Amino acid sequence: MEVVCIGAGYVGGPTMAVMAKMCPKDRFTVVDVDANRIDAWNSDRLPIYEPGLDEIVTMCRGRNLFFSADVPAAIRKADIVFVSVNTPTKLYGEGAFFASDMKYYEQTARDILAYADSDKIVVEKSTVPVRTAATMSRILCSGKQKHNFVVLSNPEFMAEGTAVQDLCAPDRVLIGGDDTPAAQSAVNRLAGLYSQWVPANRVLKASVWSSELSKLASNAMLAQRVSSVNSLAALCEASGADVTEVSKAVGMDGRIGPRFLEAGIGFGGSCFTKDILNLVYLCRHYGLENEAEYWHQVVKMNARQRERFVSRIVAAMFNTLSGKRVALFGLAFKSDTGDTRDSPAITIAEGLVREQAEVVIHDPKASSAGIPGVSFVQTPYEAAAWAHAVLLLTNWKEYVELDYARIFDSMQKPAFLFDGRNLLDHHKLHAMGFNVYPVGKPALEHF
């Protein structure tokens, strides 16, 4: 089978690489309008960092995995066209700051229509508003030629940092298709591709609309847990309870489960906020104001968590950060990725710059995010040297293993440590001399 994926980003690249590994008899081509990105996929320095990805790309590239900027040629030869282009929040006009901007997505429909010279199965991989498949079908059916197009929904549930393992062993693969014989035959063909490595009981079939909505719902439910636990963290700080103990006690209830209950500086990444805002927009579109407001609170709580973190720093450091060096450990929105899209660390860095702090950032993979007034250094030790405060903002494992006694010695006193991920041994750090401020727990101070 000839498979093409339009969009060589965080989803398109890893998804097709894993498919190429798992389906050695099929051919996978990933195309993008960004020729530099394609060049990077064809080089030894891939455009994204994802554990285990380099090995798979090296194994499959040139065998049954190809990266190309020639979109028309790839579309022409494809049996299946995955679409995994970006669907960011719309920043203009109707629905601004809530709806998804579908201009990139719609362009792919027009490209497929323009270049297709045979029947195609078109698969929505991007996260899209409910009923996007109808728009896609309308555009694809508007041409003069007689090719048949079937549009399926097959949302992607991988998380960054664990993309390879998520794709190799997904919790589920969801395929949405219409009831028509043509659509059901396309669903079976796509399911056949996945059946080469995914057990049949993990391949779930649904209607197109349910499939599209399930993706938004999954992200909303995950993000909602994070906002819920962060709201409890604020209550813990106010009342003297410990959010880690609360999360553990709550998560041991089998009905609730332990995952996505880690309090911190709030969720980041390119999708949670955008997808919930899209859900809010859709609820409003259907006149469901209360439901829209319910989900909007998840995003508002997340924004508040970032602000609260900065306010706590200002309050703890005697109400002024002006001229004080503050070291940020981590900029990526989570560990094991270089992605800084909507990273809480950026909002926090910007808040500190507004307070006139001297902000110095270290991250093992993320180098810059265009934040004015900050500097980057090569090691966490360099960042911490002569700093008043260290902020742990990304849960990189290497930050747990640092020599904190050395860091303490190199800092100005009193030395402050704000652990935005509750990753470190706070009592040990306090014993070293740090004033320690975890999230959702009492501070450990020396005054």
Ligand code: NAD
């Ligand atoms: P991305 O920005 O990393 O990649 C999108 C790529 O599409 C870009 O390289 C862009 O140049 C390309 N593109 C845009 N329009 C094009 C066109 N007309 N023709 C060819 N190429 C085009 O985005 P991403 O993070 O890979 O996300 C893609 C989609 O997948 C989004 O809808 C997102 O919500 C969803 N998603 C993302 C993740 C994730 O972890 N990043 C996980 C699941 C789902």
Ligand code: UGA
């Ligand atoms: C998330 C979902 O987990 C994926 O299933 C989905 O496919 C993807 O969004 C998407 O649609 O883009 P991702 O954003 O890559 O994946 O990473 P997550 O592991 O979900 O983390 C998101 C954010 O929540 C991170 O900033 C993380 O640090 C934060 N988080 C997560 C917490 O603050 N606490 C937790 O307990 C869990």
